[in-house]
Amino acid sequence: MQWMGGEPLLRPDVLREGAKLFTRNTVTTNGTLDPIELPNCTYVFSIDGPPELNDAIRGKGTFKRVMDTISKIPEKFASTVMCQCVVTKRNEDSLEELVQILRPTRAEGMTFSFYVPQREDRSDLTWSSLIRRDRAVQTVMRLKEKYPDFIWSNRRSLELMLSENAKTVTDNCPSKRLILPLYLQGSEFVNPYCCYGNDVDCDLCGAWVVFWLAAKLEDGSLWSYPTSR
Numbered sequence: 001m002q003w004m005g006g007e008p009l010l011r012p013d014v015l016r017e018g019a020k021l022f023t024r025n026t027v028t029t030n031g032t033l034d035p036i037e038l039p040n041c042t043y044v045f046s047i048d049g050p051p052e053l054n055d056a057i058r059g060k061g062t063f064k065r066v067m068d069t070i071s072k073i074p075e076k077f078a079s080t081v082m083c084q085c086v087v088t089k090r091n092e093d094s095l096e097e098l099v100q101i102l103r104p105t106r107a108e109g110m111t112f113s114f115y116v117p118q119r120e121d122r123s124d125l126t127w128s129s130l131i132r133r134d135r136a137v138q139t140v141m142r143l144k145e146k147y148p149d150f151i152w153s154n155r156r157s158l159e160l161m162l163s164e165n166a167k168t169v170t171d172n173c174p175s176k177r178l179i180l181p182l183y184l185q186g187s188e189f190v191n192p193y194c195c196y197g198n199d200v201d202c203d204l205c206g207a208w209v210v211f212w213l214a215a216k217l218e219d220g221s222l223w224s225y226p227t228s229r
């Protein structure tokens with residue numbers, strides 16, 4: 001189960017009860033609240049660049065708050081602590097700087113996901129074509145070579161994200177086939193088109209989960225994870 005928000009830590013009561021139902025739990029957090037102990041859990045702290053860039057994307061003062069939260073996590077905290085950066089056209093030239101900031105922290109590793117635009121997205125976050133995105137993917141591939149233990153993005157999943165391969169993956173999206181997105185609206189669950197919403201541009205999707213699943217399906221290792229108690 002992947003718990004996402006909003007901010008899942010705003011509802012520790014739901015997390016505590018819900019996490020008991022699943023073999024593995026991942027909580028994606030904006031890092032402004034202290035994490036709580038949950039069974040078999042990985043915490044993913046969202047951080048999108050060095051201070052100025054991160055705060056331009058995620059809000060003033062966010063970088064410091066995330067770093068403060070990570071630094072306060074006790075050594076014996078049982079959950080895995082990692083970070084995830086959403087790579088965009090705006091932060092693509094600052095990725096190594098971010099890696100160097102995060103390596104000495106309590107974070108055990110990090111992954112890179114790539115921006116998933118909406119269909120009419122004209123912001124400065126999107127590359128607007130897969131070919132234009134390639135330079136950023138190649139940067140992450142180079143960082144993976146340089147910091148193999150800290151960067152947990154899977155090498156093959158990055159190859160699949162290159163323009164020559166990406167559409168083959170997204171045209172038959174493994175996330176759409178294998179992941180059930182549930183969105184809690186009041187007390188009702190609604191079922192969006194995919195984990196990234198309803199009006200998404202699949203042709204430019206760079207969600208790590210899509211390409212991670214594709215790589216796992218390709219090498220046959222996906223189902224080696226425990227899937228039931």
Ligand code: SF4
Pocket residue numbers: 116170173174175176193194195196200201202203205206207210
């Ligand atoms: S936008 Fe959603 S459905 Fe489309 S490729 Fe990405 S994860 Fe799959």
